[in-house]
Amino acid sequence: MTITLELLAPFSGPAIPLERVPDPVFAGLMMGDGLAVEPMSSTLLAPCKGTVGQLARTGHALTLIADGGVEVLIHIGIDTVKLAGQGFRPLVAVGDRVAAGQPLVEVDLDAVARRAPSLQTMVVVADAERFCFTGRAEGWLEAGRSPLLTLTAREAASSGASADGPEREGEAVVGHEGGLHARPSARVQQAVKAFASEVIVEFGGKQANARSVMALMSLGVAERDTVAVRASGADAEAALAAVVAVLETHSAAGHAPVAVHAAPAVAGRLAGVAAAPGLAIGRVVRLDVFDMALPEAGAGALAERERLSAALRAVRERVQHGIDAALRRGATAESDIFAAHLALLDDPELLAAAERGIDSGAGAGLACRLAIRAQCAVLAGLGNQLLAERVADLKDIERQLLVAMYGEPEQGPALFDASILVAEDLAPSALTRLPRAKVAGIVTAAGGASGHVAILARALGIPALVACGPDALSLTPGQALILDARAGLVNPRPSEAELDDAAVEIARLAARERALQASAKGPAITLDGAAIEVAVNIANADDAREGVAHGADAVGLLRTEFLFIDRREAPTEDEQTEAYQAVLDALDGRNAIIRTLDIGGDKDVPYLQLPPEPNPALGLRGIRTGFAYPDMLDAQLRALLRVKPLSRLRILVPMIADVGELIRLRGRIEALAGEMGLAERPQLGVMIEVPSAALLADQLAKHADFLSIGSNDLTQYTLAMDRCNAALAARIDALHPGLLRLIAIAVDGASKHGKWVGVCGAMASDPQAVPVLIGLGVAELSVSPRLVPEVKNLVRGLSLQQCRGEAERLLALNSAQAVRARITELWPAA
Template identity: 60%
Template structure:
């Protein structure tokens, strides 16, 4: 029996690469390697002699097993599972022996074309990890006559090692639209591969290996069908839980969303986009073309290629660690955090194992790493979560850096004119940071999203940035002068001389005003009628504390200690925590600091902490609940804080407190630890108001707390029942909603009963439009990013607190955040004098 099988074209038509398929699961090779056809014939033919191993119940997909063991999946059209079988007439059944050229499915081309997103038919070898493929076909092919691709078996088909232990089982209802067709099976396959246990899915008396996409598709499981999951091995419990979640989390047969929706074309001829970082810029358009490096597919032996990959990963790891250290030295916290996340990705075992499998199949280290990265990227793109899709840029960054080491010739940093507006399809974080900052006026991207790491860096570096502009961005003429207004979401490549001159004058005036406000920021912020408002800074380390002092901050309103815990392999020691907090106090030159205890969980992942997987992390172990679940971690942090000097300038803040019992439990433990350490002085202890229950019980909390600090980000998501990480809800997640204003008013009123002050450390405090509202509600401390301190202080000084009180009362009677903002905009001139 020959190990090589030559496949004939199953349809007549134009051959396309998988990358041209409008579905990320196929385009990224997640289902396997192969080719696609834009069909011109209406009968799907068997590409070789073999046996039918799977026929979709809806007739849109058939798999034939060739004599050499290759599983050839033919998927007719995109999202055709939604047609429910209409337009397809199958001629074979599972188990039938077929010959090359034998009809498999008759297709009503006109009917399918009218109702499906695309007729493109995908032909992939689903077990291509065990095969070598020659993708030679191109142009027009004739069904049953043209050579399509050649498949050679690479030794024995790989199987997981032996497993031990009792077999566990659990049932689950399949929530995926259309049942277990290609996309859901690819998702289940990716989940199953994370675990060592052997996992089967059982349905209608049959069982399929969860690592085999074809076997799962062959079960014929429909939407809302009940399946049984079986797992045997050391991690069987975890594997079953993950598979149940994957089966019961609904996905839809439609396309996975792009990382960000492309903005509709504007009527005024300007290029529209999504604001990633606000600002105004005039500059020369510079187009950065993305060039894909050619990589050799075949390697020079398993051992040399594994050694090359491991060596390259270590070099990149060292370089990224150096980037983190340099960013920390400059106080560039956002940059440090992002590259710290890249370090974690470099150590990801799933990526490493995937690359090693390619090398074991004879591929080069460069080909293996690129394939592993892109497969993982398509998993993220295919999950239907736009926030996760934006993390693909980080994987792309690592791919580029590792290939630079493996192939040599690292790409030089581009040369830019004095004021450059850089235009690109997308940028990775390291590409952005390599651009000369002093020459970079703005960034415009065809793709990207407002929450990805490049957007975060642009905001941190104050670079005006527009993303998700679509292909029109790449058609801009390089070398021309353009006007970018990122805050309003547009770029004008045809701005006349008058518009450019006006923009330059506006930019100069804004810069002059920033300098003036910074010069005046050291003084106290008092309203026109004499009410003092403390304006503090939100920081993460001592470098940011020094920056806060330079910007005139009255103190630190929030030090997020979780940044001591992330991007490392173990928890920081008590001494490390004490030293980091002491450095912050020392940097403040006599000012006070509010230091929040660890707020892990939810969207703040700390991998080495044994937090359980949760169906809804935002409602699970978060904030102080994490400390209660891991008392040793909380005790180490409290001991470290009790040793900071002087304690009179330290205030401890507890996150995610739900009621008085949480507060009293920590206060009692703080007293016990102080006694053990021989510390007689106590720091102030405050509570974050982040959940509605805490706002409603503010009077009870204020009886035992020294102060209250409102975290508007979480309070907004819990009050409005909208996930703050959900991109589709971003526009509606507004802390100026009247319900939030009422909760803030209730908090201030409750605190006043016991003579306690209330601050706001959430994003609302950094919104100048909200400053008169918060002052009117009775908030006496605002904690903002260091760079915003001068502007917020200036806003406070232009207000009359009595007028603000009446305004805040009026706003609580409105019925939407939009109405609140409209009223604030209308009253701005009267409020700010």
């Protein structure tokens, strides 16, 4: 029997196509097809007769089972699950039979509008591919009267799932904030689509097909609830593992928070997240979203595939040229970002999706755009700020491919002598194409402090404010601004007096920077004569040269994993030796600490089949990975032992937990050096980044030549807070007294054997931490190249004797906030 169903408008208000909804899950049709309405009435009415199959505990969403089994989801507003029911009063219950036009939920529109990103209400039909949408409303709708959607069922088709094969069972503790609401359910559905097996999720005596978002939501699963998962079919084991992983992945109910880094609101000012510090005066140049018009139909699959291949080749060549040019200029951050783009161009999933679009009749450009934007929607909807910030990179790839296919649609923007670039978000290539001398600052509505544009801005010394919200897009071309990224504020209408004051301050800062640079090559000696080594953290020889130019005394950390990532096989021993030797050659006689490979945790390489781990930060990483792959470790150690002179080399070992691991590694170095006939040995150091290493520093120092504190990991392991979790960002502070006590223990343990201790984590770059570290007995600080002059200048104004006495008293305080408050009193310039 053919099913025809008419859905009526649930609210009065204008109809809105789903693709215009500000939520990538709905806009990408991941939940199904349908329409949205901007509510202008306060009572949600049933769009058809049926049974209430699901009602969210928070009242913001429900599912109607219409005649014929059609599932209709109604979702009121965007991110409204986080309101915990405030503003919603359900008038029905699960199982109730309702008539078309019957009131379902009363909504306090004002209360919800103040706390949610949008009131737009989505009406979505599950399994939309089973229906033809023969009618879609446009314009103004009257609740309960105007037709919204008309749909007719296609012929029944198999879902593609297969129950033939083995059956596997498991459990998952749901990690999604708010439980299995719309977004997490859609992610589960997406995960299942990759498999042929049938997957069932069970909870509270009910079960749901994991391919049905509506069914999953109807289970009423909350965060931290335990659900049973059952998979049956030829690939049941893999399907079970994929669904369990998605269910247990933590995601926030709304957008990833950035408020912890944002400036407080100031009347008449635009506030945002300070991505790159600085002060600038300039005029607005709008870099609006790139949206080239594209032909829908292709000239045949063969021709369009070749068009896509040619574009990929051209862009790969251009990106590789960008990498080479950046490396020649010593622009390491820029080259790393281009390398990430190169990896995206080689992504098999994106390519396969584009080719499927071509095979269905689309032109290469449209197929490419749809494939990339579908991936953008997935990333933006995952609730992970770092992944969401990669959307700009994908859009940048889209722009470059389309230009390669069809040519540049328009000339670049006209720049002022001092331009403040304003955009929704900014693509890295858009920034690197513009003359640096004319770019005074950056302001974006979206983005984050860890995005690639933010990294580039910091590397280029361009003040940048991101995540300013939609108000940033109200800035008009040519408008004069004062951008104070230090305070996280934009003054959009500065007075002449404010412009004059800002110009004076900019000149003062520039003069100070020149003065610091002029004295940077001298040693950093405290007021009472203690020398502190100020070194640099680097990734390659170009960084080393930049460090020397800024006055670095040595290399405090060379991260060798940059040699291993973004490639299909491990670097050879010769490649490694060449890279390590180039660093030493760039240092003009200075020493270099080179860390052995730190792969695992948040850093992965495709050619190592590292096992999946429920908690990678506590799993196979650092030296543990080296011991698990002894051939790779031996190759790196041999490469290091081949550099000349070995007297300037210091090998640093990551993630050491006890002295047995250190003795094992030293024994391996001795054996290899003996095989190579070497009379000289490099120094060997231990990275103190797990609490056990700090507590056992006296044992480690007996067998090590030095210790280096990796404060980033030591902080997260000491506080048991994931340093990638944006919700905890305000609480993850290396000046926590617990961490300071561990550092004191490590320094004391090292001193028993006459060994020195350095700090190579972000703590060494924190001006407030510098006097504390010196007072605790730290002898070396390793920072980014541009910070060397600043840190040296700070050290020269400190008294070691005062630092020691005050650091001892700081250990008795009870919080990081108390420590920072006291530091501000003692060293206000820090």
